Amino acid sequence: MMFAKRINKGNSGYFFIAPFFIVFLLFGLYPILYSFYLSLTNWDGLNDPEFIGLANYARAVIDPLFLQSLFNTFFIWIVSVVPQLTISLVLAVILTNKFLKGKDFFRAVYFFPNIVTAASLGLLVSLMFDWQTGSVNQLLMSIGIVDNPFDWKNNALFMQMLVSAILFFQYFGYSMLIYIAGLQGISPEYAEAARVDGASRVQIFFKITVPLLKPIILFQVITSLIGGVQIFDQPYMLTAGSGAPDHATLTSVMYLYRTAFEQGRFGYGATIAFCLFLVIVTLSIVSYLVSRNRSKIS
Amino acid sequence: MNKQTVSVNKGNVSIEHRKKKRAQASLYLVLGLLAAICLFPFYLMIMYSTHTNADITSTFLFLPGNHLLENLSRMVENVNIFRGFMNSFIIAGGSTALTLYFGGMTAYGFSKFKFKYNTVLFLFMLATMMIPAQLALIGSYRWLGMIGLLDSHAAIILPAAANTFAVFFIKQFLDGSVPDDVLESARIDGAGELKIFHRIILPMIVPALAAIGIFTFIGAWNNFISPLVLLFSEEKYPLPVMVAMIQGYYDTDYGLMYLGVAMSVLPIIIVFSIFSKRIMGSVAIGAVKG
Numbered sequence: 001m002m003f004a005k006r007i008n009k010g011n012s013g014y015f016f017i018a019p020f021f022i023v024f025l026l027f028g029l030y031p032i033l034y035s036f037y038l039s040l041t042n043w044d045g046l047n048d049p050e051f052i053g054l055a056n057y058a059r060a061v062i063d064p065l066f067l068q069s070l071f072n073t074f075f076i077w078i079v080s081v082v083p084q085l086t087i088s089l090v091l092a093v094i095l096t097n098k099f100l101k102g103k104d105f106f107r108a109v110y111f112f113p114n115i116v117t118a119a120s121l122g123l124l125v126s127l128m129f130d131w132q133t134g135s136v137n138q139l140l141m142s143i144g145i146v147d148n149p150f151d152w153k154n155n156a157l158f159m160q161m162l163v164s165a166i167l168f169f170q171y172f173g174y175s176m177l178i179y180i181a182g183l184q185g186i187s188p189e190y191a192e193a194a195r196v197d198g199a200s201r202v203q204i205f206f207k208i209t210v211p212l213l214k215p216i217i218l219f220q221v222i223t224s225l226i227g228g229v230q231i232f233d234q235p236y237m238l239t240a241g242s243g244a245p246d247h248a249t250l251t252s253v254m255y256l257y258r259t260a261f262e263q264g265r266f267g268y269g270a271t272i273a274f275c276l277f278l279v280i281v282t283l284s285i286v287s288y289l290v291s292r293n294r295s296k297i298s
Numbered sequence: 299m300n301k302q303t304v305s306v307n308k309g310n311v312s313i314e315h316r317k318k319k320r321a322q323a324s325l326y327l328v329l330g331l332l333a334a335i336c337l338f339p340f341y342l343m344i345m346y347s348t349h350t351n352a353d354i355t356s357t358f359l360f361l362p363g364n365h366l367l368e369n370l371s372r373m374v375e376n377v378n379i380f381r382g383f384m385n386s387f388i389i390a391g392g393s394t395a396l397t398l399y400f401g402g403m404t405a406y407g408f409s410k411f412k413f414k415y416n417t418v419l420f421l422f423m424l425a426t427m428m429i430p431a432q433l434a435l436i437g438s439y440r441w442l443g444m445i446g447l448l449d450s451h452a453a454i455i456l457p458a459a460a461n462t463f464a465v466f467f468i469k470q471f472l473d474g475s476v477p478d479d480v481l482e483s484a485r486i487d488g489a490g491e492l493k494i495f496h497r498i499i500l501p502m503i504v505p506a507l508a509a510i511g512i513f514t515f516i517g518a519w520n521n522f523i524s525p526l527v528l529l530f531s532e533e534k535y536p537l538p539v540m541v542a543m544i545q546g547y548y549d550t551d552y553g554l555m556y557l558g559v560a561m562s563v564l565p566i567i568i569v570f571s572i573f574s575k576r577i578m579g580s581v582a583i584g585a586v587k588g
Contacts, residue, residue: 013411
């Protein structure tokens with residue numbers, strides 16, 4: 001009772017949000033700032049970090065393996081995200097059609113791969129595409145498409161595409177659900193009015209649905225960018241941590257992991273993390289500006 | 299003349315009708331095919347976990363075999379998979395409990411109290427959602443080592459008390475469906491602030507907690523990189539890390555690996571088949587209301 005009387009409403013507000021911010025400072029913000037400090041040092045994980053200024057950053061911008069990992073990450077991301085965002089939009093439009101039966105079933109099945117453990121899925125695909133024992137080669141051979149097993153894992157481009165395909169597989173259902181939620185927020189009167197004026201379904205899709213969904217599309221691009229830059233679990237398990245062949249599936253976070261936790265170059269690992277962050281921020285701003293300029297024109 | 303045009307029209311209608319039917323059938327075919335692609339790998343995974351290594355390496359398998367128990371007993375000999383289950387439950391359960399309790403508390407603070415910097419702090423919190431988790435990884439590694447939390451489940455569970463997405467989600471719910479009058483009358487009756495939160499607010503936000511709880515549980519169950527980096531003792535590994543270990547050590551025992559993958563995914567399949575509507579609903583709410 002005394003407690004309730006002594007504190008006014010304002011102070012109890014702070015009281016309720018305090019635990020969150022204490023934990024956030026201890027396990028969120030402080031480690032981030034500390035990572036930044038470590039990115040300016042040489043730290044082997046055992047001895048004390050030695051301050052070296054921006055030397056790690058100077059090294060990162062000319063490190064061929066880091067640059068390749070950045071290229072791999074974005075290549076894999078773009079190859080997966082473009083079909084992901086277009087096909088899921090089409091599916092969302094189809095699965096909000098009131099005449100279609102079994103909508104809930106299809107939505108659930110398409111979303112399902114999204115919640116499956118990414119690391120396990122990576123290993124599963126790795127097993128399926130194994131040269132000698134994989135089910136894919138055995139299926140192809142048993143129905144007579146190929147005579148000899150194909151060595152998928154030695155083909156750099158194929159392996160990059162395979163990672164993209166896993167990401168597509170895991171995320172198209174998620175994008176679809178977000179588009180569906182967005183579509184349900186659009187009044188059906190717009191499409192109705194256009195239909196009365198004689199617009200075709202395709203015209204309605206491109207001239208009405210897509211422009212009205214623009215904020216949702218931007219949201220999807222930016223969130224998938226942040227997620228895409230962090231790709232780790234699937235390629236790591238797919239290639240048993242190697243990024244094979246020829247570093248083609250070595251993503252930036254895999255390179256970070258390898259540099260810091262396998263080779264003990266923690267300072268440089270932290271630098272890689274911050275370089276990645278800079279790339280994300282830049283690209284998020286660019287995609288925001290691009291979408292704003294476009295809507296100004298139209 | 300008149301009759302003829304009528305019959306021609308009728309013909310047109312039925313052709314159009316047939317065309318529409320055919321279009322619809324092919325639409326269902328495409329949707330069905332896509333659904334099959336989504337489920338097929340998991341079907342294969344379960345089938346392959348019931349076969350011997352020799353069967354798996356020699357031919358394509360579509361039907362179940364009868365070596366599941368054999369594979370399972372070999373797995374139990376090699377890795378402590380039940381320990382992995384328990385670790386995953388401890389990590390996912392602990393993270394979920396912290397996320398719900400402190401997420402509810404923080405959301406309540408932001409939603410129902412008009413203190414200074416309320417909006418600023420809330421926006422600051424939302425902005426942190428843009429920061430990728432890897433940014434803190436190496437700093438955490440040293441910092442957790444300094445305070446003695448490295449190689450402990452607490453290192454992975456504790457940060458869940460600051461789950462920004464949960465706060466955002468629960469606050470939306472509180473703003474929309476818990477009226478301020480309820481709080482006023484409880485205060486007049488002399489209830490303390492914490493008591494109001496525990497006895498009145500928590501029961502009222504159960505639907506939001508349930509949705510975010512399932513989500514947090516799945517996310518924590520699937521987390522791979524933090525336990526991989528922050529845990530060293532095998533007996534503390536959760537399932538995904540244990541599966542990675544199986545790949546490293548027993549990479550020629552395919553039955554074992556398929557079974558490991560299946561066991562790490564099975565709880566997720568069960569959770570999803572029970573709560574699929576709720577899970578999908580909360581994806582949509584969380585994404586669009588912002």
